[in-house]
Amino acid sequence: MSTVIAETATSGLVEIHNVHKSFGGVEVLSGIDLTVQPGEVVALLGPSGSGKSTLLRTINHLESVDRGSVTVDGELIGYELRGGRLHELHEREILRRRTQVGIVFQHFNLFPHLTALENIVEAPLALKRLGASDARELALGLLDRVGLADKADAYPRQLSGGQQQRVAIARALALKPKVLLFDEPTSALDPELVGEVLEVISDLARFGTTLIIVTHEIGFARQVADRVVFLDHGTVIEEGRPADVLDHPKHPRTREFLAKVLN
Structure with missing residues (x-):
């Protein structure tokens, strides 16, 4: 961590x-x-x-x-x-x-067809906050911050519940909420x-x-x-x-x- x-x-x-x-x-x-x-x-x-x-x-x-x-x-x-x-x-x-205002729910609500990295970059890209390269760099940094630097390419089904929730936290942080x-x-x-x-x-x-x-x-x-x-x-x-x-x-x-x- x-x-x-x-x-x-x-x-x-x-x-x-x-x-x-x-x-x-x-x-x-x-x-x-x-x-x-x-x-x-x-x-x-x-x-x-x-x-x-x-x-x-x-x-x-x-x-x-x-x-x-x-x-x-x-x-x-x-x-x-x-x-x-x-x-x-x-x-x-x-x-x-x-x-x-970011929110993290009881159930992780990750997109099952996207990797951990893709789940995190989805919102910054959709809202045109960042370009693809910058969004990827941000997502990798957030995965490292929550202790999942080695899980960038893993799909939710390949992660434990705790790991999925940590990805959900990283996703919430991607828009830099107050x-x-x-x-x-x-x-x-x-x-x-x-x-x-x-x-x-x-x-x-x-x-x-x-x-x-x-x-x-x-x-x-x-x-x-x-x-x-x-x-x-x-x-x-x-x-x-x-x-x-x-x-x-x-x-x-x-x-x-x-x-x-x-x-």
Whole structure:
């Protein structure tokens, strides 16, 4: 694994203000307010159905919001403000702004007919960010960064789950996002493969990338996160430093959840 020198982040400020989202009349997000500073690592914890994944998807506008707003470095994602009201942008502009926010899912979503290298260069080439030679050089560098320099020509079926997830992380980094979101990045992995993915994410945290991570890996959240945010029923119940929230939770719901997870 390559060594990365930590640097101070100057971009990647995420501001979530009064975000509401409902599906079929059921409110999944109930007025979320959350600010993530540039370079901060935030772990989102909470039971299934608490709104964690939906919140992630609103940050890069994979889900629209019913009310409220999400900005990255002051720029609305998915919308523009006209006449005091939010209006959804055209798809091309949504895609442009969405590239500021990378996301890595539980399931790797790699193109099975493309090699690891081809999976990574696909987006920079499709968006005309780089020429073929520069895109290849970038992809090789990213594969080295995630410890897979020797797997450039391997197809997803030839890689372990952990290796596929590391390629997915490299693919997300190829567009040089300001913010990187992880939705349970280790939940689909065999236990012995979890560590290699968490190591890559820890490396990104040291590098100064703004990270928002939905996880049930309490030990990982304790080690890597600057702040833990606990959600339940679509609201932020408790937040603070990992040592405070995980060792001395104030809210009864947080204590109940941690007692079940840790036991």
